[in-house]
Amino acid sequence: MHYINIKIKLQKKIERSKTHLKARTILTLASIFIYSAALFGPSPSQAETSMLQEGDLLSLEQCIEIALQAHPDVMGAQKKVEAQESRVGQAMSQNYPELSASTNYSRSSPSGGSTRSNYSSDISLPQVITDFGQRERKIGIERENVTATGFEADNTKRNIAYGVSEAYYGVLAAKRNVSVAEDTVRQFEEHLRQAQGFYEAGTAPRFDVTKAQVDLSNARLELIKARSSLEIAWKTLSNAMGFADTPSYDIADDMDFKAYDITKQEALERAFENRPDLKAQETGEVTAQKSLELAARGDSPTLSAYAAYNFEGRDFPLDEGWNYGLSLSVPVFDGHLVEYRTKEAAANLEEVKLATSSLRNDISLEIEEGYLSLIEYGESVEVSRLMVRQAEENLELALGRYQAGVGSPIEVTDATVALNDARKNYVQALYDYRMAEITLKSAMGENLP
Numbered sequence: 200m201h202y203i204n205i206k207i208k209l210q211k212k213i214e215r216s217k218t219h220l221k222a223r224t225i226l227t228l229a230s231i232f233i234y235s236a237a238l239f240g241p242s243p244s245q246a247e248t249s250m251l252q253e254g255d256l257l258s259l260e261q262c263i264e265i266a267l268q269a270h271p272d273v274m275g276a277q278k279k280v281e282a283q284e285s286r287v288g289q290a291m292s293q294n295y296p297e298l299s300a301s302t303n304y305s306r307s308s309p310s311g312g313s314t315r316s317n318y319s320s321d322i323s324l325p326q327v328i329t330d331f332g333q334r335e336r337k338i339g340i341e342r343e344n345v346t347a348t349g350f351e352a353d354n355t356k357r358n359i360a361y362g363v364s365e366a367y368y369g370v371l372a373a374k375r376n377v378s379v380a381e382d383t384v385r386q387f388e389e390h391l392r393q394a395q396g397f398y399e400a401g402t403a404p405r406f407d408v409t410k411a412q413v414d415l416s417n418a419r420l421e422l423i424k425a426r427s428s429l430e431i432a433w434k435t436l437s438n439a440m441g442f443a444d445t446p447s448y449d450i451a452d453d454m455d456f457k458a459y460d461i462t463k464q465e466a467l468e469r470a471f472e473n474r475p476d477l478k479a480q481e482t483g484e485v486t487a488q489k490s491l492e493l494a495a496r497g498d499s500p501t502l503s504a505y506a507a508y509n510f511e512g513r514d515f516p517l518d519e520g521w522n523y524g525l526s527l528s529v530p531v532f533d534g535h536l537v538e539y540r541t542k543e544a545a546a547n548l549e550e551v552k553l554a555t556s557s558l559r560n561d562i563s564l565e566i567e568e569g570y571l572s573l574i575e576y577g578e579s580v581e582v583s584r585l586m587v588r589q590a591e592e593n594l595e596l597a598l599g600r601y602q603a604g605v606g607s608p609i610e611v612t613d614a615t616v617a618l619n620d621a622r623k624n625y626v627q628a629l630y631d632y633r634m635a636e637i638t639l640k641s642a643m644g645e646n647l648p
Contacts, residue, residue: 250265250268250269251265251442251445251446251448252446252448253446253447253448254446254447254448254449255446255448255449256448256449256450256451257448257449257450257451258450258451258453259363259364259367259450259451259453259647259648260648262363262367262436262440262450263359263360263363263364263647263648265440265441266359266360266362266363266439266440266441267356267359267360269440269441269442270359270440270441271441272355272359272441273352273355273356273359273441276351276352276355276356277352279348279351279352280345280348280349280352283341283344283345283348284345286341286344286345287338287341287342287345289341290334290337290338290340290341291338293327293334293337294334295326296324296325296326297324297325297326298322298323298324299322299323300320300321300322300323301320301321301323302318302319302320302321303317303318303319303320304316304317304318305317315513316513317511317512317513318510318511318512318513318515318517319509319510319511319512319517320509320510320511320517321507321508321509321510321511322507322508322509323505323506323507324505324506324507325503325504325505326503326504326505327501327502327503328502328503328504328525329501329502330499330500330501330502331496331499331500331501332496332499333493333496333497333499336489336492336493336496337493339489340486340489340490340493343482343485343486343489344486346482347479347482347483347486348479350475350476350478350479350482351475351476351479353475353478354474354475354476354479357475357641357644357647359439360641360646360647361637361638361641361647362439363436363439363440363647364634364637364641364647364648365439365634365637366432366435366436366438366439367436367439367450368454368630368633368634368637369432369435369436369630370429370432370433370435370436370450371450371452371453371454371630372432372454372626372627372629372630373425373428373429373431373432374429374452375454375626375629376425376428376429376623376626377422377425377426377429379425379619379622379623379626380418380421380422380424380425380426380619381422382619382622383418383421383422383615383618383619384415384418384419384422386418386594386615386618387411387414387415387418387615388415390411390414390415390598390601390608390611390615391408391411391412391414391415393411393601393602394407394408394410394411394608395408395411402604406608407608410608410609410612411608414612414615418619421619436450454629454630454633455629456577456580456629456632458577459573459636459639461570461639463566463567463570466566466569466570466639466642466643467562467563467566469643469644469645470562470565470566470642470643470644471559471562472644473643473644473645474562474642474643474644475644476558477555477558477559477562477644480551480554480555480558481555483551483554483555484548484551484552484555487544487547487548487551487552488548490544490547490548491541491544491545491547491548493544494537494540494541494543494544495537495541495544497530497533497536497537497540497541498530498533498537499530500527500528500529500530501527501528502525502526502527502528503525503526503527503528504523504524504525504526505523505524505525505526506521506522506523507521507522507523508520508521509521562642565642566639566642566643569635569638569639569642570639572631572635572638572639573632573635573636573639575635576628576631576632576635577632577635579628579631579632580625580628580629580632582628583621583624583625583627583628584625586621586624586625587618587621587622587625589621590614590617590618590620590621590622591618593614593617593618594611594614594615594617594618596614597610597611597613597614597615598611598614
């Protein structure tokens with residue numbers, strides 16, 4: 200038998216006035232500190248954006264690293280893990296005795312008797328000795344839940360990293376589209392100067408000048424749209440990193456074509472090995488199995504020990520008393536509660552297994568689509584690059600014919616627009632290939648980029 204002794208040591212207060220003075224001084228200093236921190240300390244938004252400095256040049260790796268530190272969804276997922284860890288502690292608390300104290304006072308006046316008071320106080324210490332494995336299974340279930348929640352947090356990080364990558368390359372594509380639009384404006388400006396020169400020299404009609412002016416206006420309108428799209432892309436990237444407002448920064452351009460070499464079977468094997476959402480689902484199977492075992496043991500007996508010390512009486516000093524003993528609780532009939540709980544847990548286990556199978560099928564489809572997209576967009580990059588060269592040659596020929604006086608302004612316009620479209624298609628092909636690579640890596644559960 201184990202005994203727990205509780206000692207309460209009371210000390211006399213010495214030099215009361217000095218103690219009060221010291222306490223008031225500490226309280227005053229603490230108040231000043233708190234007020235100063237509130238007045239001059241950084242606001243939450245300032246603390247967050249301190250990771251970004253004016254003029255920073257960030258790589259994709261740095262953007263993802265910032266997002267994994269600052270994004271609210273990542274921090275929320277971590278808090279969910281901490282909450283689940285606390286549930287393990289709650290389940291483990293059943294391994295310890297529960298110490299409680301109570302005191303009561305009552306006053307009564309029975310019929311025909313005098314009014315009297317009754318006092319009682321007691322300290323009790325119950326402890327479950329064994330419930331034949333139920334506590335251990337509950338703790339095991341909560342620990343598996345911690346593991347599953349951790350994998351869910353990793354999956355949140357995976358999705359955040361993907362979102363940052365998508366926004367990052369969205370900015371790069373938008374920047375290149377702005378450059379294409381600026382080049383198109385310059386080309387139409389040069390063509391307008393030539394048309395005006397030819398018109399003034401009497402070798403070209405007024406129509407050529409008007410046509411060139413219309414083309415230039417259209418090109419400037421496209422440039423305005425491209426710059427607006429770039430501004431939105433910057434906002435999207437900052438939001439993907441978890442910020443509403445950021446200082447002005449720039450990102451490194453790594454969107455040029457670099458082939459990503461991997462086989463489909465390799466990608467599928469890595470996905471089944473690394474995907475955090477699949478790991479969370481598989482951990483859910485373990486949890487469901489343990490829940491089934493726990494439900495099946497719902498009619499197990501419970502052996503407990505208890506001890507109590509009490510004071511009771513009508514007048515002081517009160518009478519003292521104590522008691523201790525063992526208690527064995529054996530369920531006899533529960534209205535088939537355990538039976539139905541077991542059936543429910545078995546059905547839940549089968550549901551989780553089917554969900555795991557469905558997720559594996561979904562992952563296989565993601566890998567298949569991602570791999571085929573990688574091949575498709577890789578070929579598109581080469582075709583788009585060739586189209587740009589052809590469009591550049593076609594524009595040179597059109598400009599040469601117009602300068603020689605044998606071409607028309609419509610021919611120049613068509614060639615310029617065709618080059619503009621070819622360059623934008625090439626930018627889109629580069630973006631699509633890079634995103635196909637990112638999508639495949641994310642589907643494999645690998646760290647990005």
